[in-house]
Amino acid sequence: MAEETRERVLSIRDLDISFDTSNGTMNAIRGVRLDLYKGETIAIVGESGSGKSVTAKAIMGIMAKNQHINGGSIMYSYTDDEGRKETLDITKMSEDEVRKTICGKHIAMVFQDPMTSLNPTITIGKQIMEGMVDHYHYSKEEARKKAIELLDDVGIVDPEKRFGQYPHQLSGGMRQRVVIAIALACNPDILICDEPTTALDVTIQAKILNLIKDLQKKKDLSVIYITHDLGVVAQVADYVAVMYAGRIVEKGSVDEIYYDPRHPYTWGLLSSMPDLSTNTPRLFAIPGNPINLLNQVKGDAFAARNPYALQLDFEKQPPMFNVGGKHRVASWLCHPKAPKVEMPHSLRVKIDNMLKEVNAYGKQ
């Protein structure tokens, strides 16, 4: 697709978020820049605690009490009820405003911890109907019918019987699917899924991913997946952003990231990914600990854990280097004058095997 013909629905620029803690200010998000286009699927992957959920919640206008947005913008473009094109900066709106005008109807989110987004005292059926009644003024009967359809769509057997149950009466994966049904009930144009399938077995996971794919085709839905499951990313994403310590350190098309990773953190991440043939006595884990964001970060936050780091990586924050195509990398290793460094041998072998496999399929 040509760049100009694509319609941008979300544009995050230089987002900067911190938290007040008893030990000082923690700089959780340090200059995130990301675009989302209509109908596109992007995946955000990265270290636990790197700021994926905080970024996603900021898009929904959700803030913790001790949270500050210190700079940057989140521009959201949509067509309103009268057919006018509107663009809003979500960081400039109050939580209430966002909830009334955007949440649910335009942007919906599936939260990481399903229990915290379900009300334990209301039946799941009512919770799915709520948004439809509020936003679209469905009659009770219509809403009920649609809610049961949705439960069926997300693979819940006996939806009529489940309709009247409370969250604690469901299994972990069923709750997760109820949360997905609630998000889909309001026909959003952007769907943000924070670890949507962690509690699902692979067959139901495949079903949910296909359901979302179908909706995308039908309604041009744009989707952001936040997930640790690199198998899921490989199946659904057009575009991948890799986060580390509050910044995006590498982004590109899914093929660029999986077959030609450039940032040493991405190397570590792909190296840690187990597959069915893994049988080493220990799994590979990236050595060292994440950097403490209570301190000011000089240079690349990953430098201390990066055996390939250049002196400059410790001193100066690397810019995003354009390494061709859609591929961008924040590491001084990608500077045109930097010494050539190869990825770890074991990862090279892993990627070569993936490419061989693809080739074999191509010849069939």
Next chain:
Amino acid sequence: MASSEILLEVKNLKQYFRTSRTYTVKAVDDISFNIFRGETYGLVGESGSGKSTTGRAIIRLYDPTGGSIRFRGHEIAGNLTKDEKADLRNNMQMIFQDPMSCLNARKKVIDIVGEGLDAHHAYSSKAERKEKIIRILEKVGLTEEQATRYPHQFSGGQRQRIGIARALVMQPELVIADECISALDVSIQAQVVNLMRDLQEEMGITYLFIAHDLSMVKYISDHIGVMHNGHIVESGTTEDIFSSPLHPYTQSLLSAIPEPNPEAAKYKKHVHYNAKEMGVDYTKGKLWDVSESHKLLATEEEYSKWCRKH
């Protein structure tokens, strides 16, 4: 290394929930399996098939509807005395699927992890308590600085690790780990799995490992049970299940493992399974010994059909 001593013996376990006058959920419906001391038993299967319920019944958060659970040779499925309960709490720990719902929001991490230690007076001084807690926190990749924070100030994966630290600090004999690594990034998953293996080697901990990530289950487990709809439909060594799966549900499950290779993923075909469509009724089946280790739930007709190809 797994020994030949059976640590946990589950026989004909049933756990039903009556949710209304007309509706009873048979969450776990007559399952049997053994776990050997020092091994890892992987429990996989469909969402809602009864895996967490099995775990929760074993650690006696529920009163089992029927069947027997023998732990270290003692029956624990019936009424327990206070001492027996305390003993159970001491030797069995569970890491829960939903970390937020089981972490006390008003306590600091250091005290959450220390709860078990406090209850069993498992230290001789405040300093020793702190040292024990910080050491396990560091092992799961959290820092001393984070120990004074509250659960809501953590990311999803960090919370999960608090739950893991809380269970492991007690050095129990059996750990029931319910989806304990699914919220973690792959590098920290690797770190936690390595830690679980180290503790297994050092102290002979036994794990009941409930998870959806089949590559990880394959990597970590000695034996595997596959659950569907409240029944264990197939069980065996990891080799049995992955190299010669017989039950169509197991085959369907294995075929759906996501392919971490984006271009190859486009060619992948899933095997469809629907018990109703195939006319499979688990309550009609019996457990067949395909080999000494490999068991299959099937009727006579199903058994000969499913095993014929092998």
